[in-house]
Amino acid sequence: MVASVRMTAALAVAAGSILALSAPAPAAPPDEGQRTGPVQFWAKDLGSCKAEFAIENRTNVTTYTIDWRIDDEVPDGRDIGVGFPIWRTGDPNMASKADSPTWPDEVPPNTPENRTMVSDRDPVTATYVQDLKNLNGWNPGLPNPEADTHTISYRMVLGPPGNNGQTPTETPEWIGDRQWHTVTVTGCNPTTPGGGSLEELFGS
Template sequence: MNALIAKTRLRVSAAFAVAAGTVLALSAQAPAGAQEVDNGQRTGPVQFWATDLGDCKAEFTIENQTNVTTYTIDWRIDDEEGRDIGVGFPVWRTGTPNMSSKSELPSWPDGGAGENTPENRTMVSDRAPVSATYVQDLKNINAEWNPPLPNPEADTHKVDYRIVLGPPGNNGQTETGTPEWLGDRQWHTVTVTGCNPPVTGGGSLESLDFGSLASLFGA
């Protein structure tokens, strides 16, 4: 009898081990259609990213190791088109008024650093990081600067963002001719949630206890 019990326990243990191994193997696989989280640009002297705060709000951060204060985030919602305001290129959303980099003094261009020339580089990229943080409420967009929220009935919104403006290069162009610190100006993405949460509370027919009602009426 003891031998039979021991064999049964061994078989059960083996079955659990196989099941556990299967679960681990499945959990190691990314679900079909899953997208990698976009953490923004986290390398270089100018880094930036966005975080979903819920309640239809996004927080944007620029971490700047330069003394340049003109690096600015622009953004778009749900793949909207840029606007033509007569400047020769599409314009997306700005801040209120701008989501721009901050820096310790003396900064460039208006903080006493002076003019930047090939002979006298007043732009530097070796500062201690200075962060600038901005919260955008998609339900309360500053209409003076931006169009209204597209798809206002959606619960979530896809927000793309990138760094624009700023000088073409803090210390001149790179060898490839592309601007420094701006990457290739590619869009980064954050999904903003909680824009139309479901209404909770209140009674419903499903919550009624008909047995209790019947007892009240003597049924």
């Protein structure tokens, strides 16, 4: 009787282990961008090979700018003298908007005691739609042009010196610390239900 109970228990443990191994891993939560703080940004898939980027700004600064790249772009980016490589910053100029009066062009150092930047404004949202099939002559063009989906990585890279007062090293406090977020863009090279391309169906 004891041996039978032990055998039953062992079989139950083994069955549970097999089920655990065969169960699909839980899906990763979707990347919602950065949705906290005075400057928030995110991107979403619009289908038809288009992505929409958004920057929600509660400050008086208009220079917060999104940098982005597609799939396996050249890993070293471009050097524009800001201390780190960038990719597609400036195409288009995905910069934040803000209510007036905005951050002035010439200001004394921004310190906790004398803050030129404010971060308690009503939110102003700027949106930009990017068609990956029409990169406005941007070089490089679309990587992997035959793929139906593309992964866009994006981050915030520009802003004023000292978002909340100058740092001890007198360097900017970058929103999001330049961490990458991702969005998958769909509908770039759709196929027919039979598996052929639209070009094959209708002719080139």
